[in-house]
Amino acid sequence: MKRAGKWRKPFCLLLLFTILLCGTAAFLHKGEWWFPILYRLETREELSLVAASPPLSHCTLWTQEALLEQDNVRATRNLMLVNAEHPLPEDYEAELVLYRGAQMHPLMRDDYIRLRDEIQRETGVRMYVVSDYRTSEEQQEILNKSEAGIAAKVGCSEHEAGLALDVYAPHFDGMELLDSLSGRMLSRLCCKHGYIIRYPAGKEEITGISYEPWHLRYVGRPHAALITESGLTMEEYLEHLEVGQWYRTEEYLIARLPQDRLLIPDGWERCELSPDNMGNVTVTLRYADAQTLSNLLRNRSN
């Protein structure tokens, strides 16, 4: 008995050491299981947006046509929701530009290049596009080859909209992307460049799609940061934006407005209009700086 007791302590220490070593190795090298948990813990589940009431005396009622004729107004598709409940309009035509063999919406290209270059600077690894714009025939082919419930139905894929990119790092694609530093960095850096991980872990019931750390959706600024920092999905984000209500974050004002009632505050430097694919127009106004916007909201003209 005495002899057995003598070895118990070193044996326990060795066992503990082995468990710690295996745990650390798994933690460092198999990002797939721990990264989504850690990533989720970093989010706040609330938006850095406050409701704002611009004074009516400093607002103008526009038609979309008249607004789009103004300088610094851009028609985008950044906030167009595309999912099983909100398919692409029948007459939808993707606007596309070709970059190194990948077709994407023209407004996404420069930000994609910036994102890819930043990841390469940080990790020394270059990321590549594996799937870009798809025709409905190509989406049907993918659907035919996939297990039921994995691929989006024809007309319901962001790839058909030309607004999404699937990316990979050499030797790491699909879920293995999270085993690479560059893949994990993609999740953290993409929002800085206007992209979101569109199908996050733990939100499958809302998006209808399982976790895809490789699928990037372009939503532009400041929406990408708001969505990513809050941990909300695009569905939840748009639902949060009550139609007709303005919201403020830093130097931006954001609203979802009925198409026929674009009552818009004055004094902005840039204005972006995007359909939400639910019958409304999302308006994103950027002011010169946060102070200029505060002055407007306090009903003081500059």
Ligand SMILES: [Zn+2]
């Ligand atoms: Zn995809």
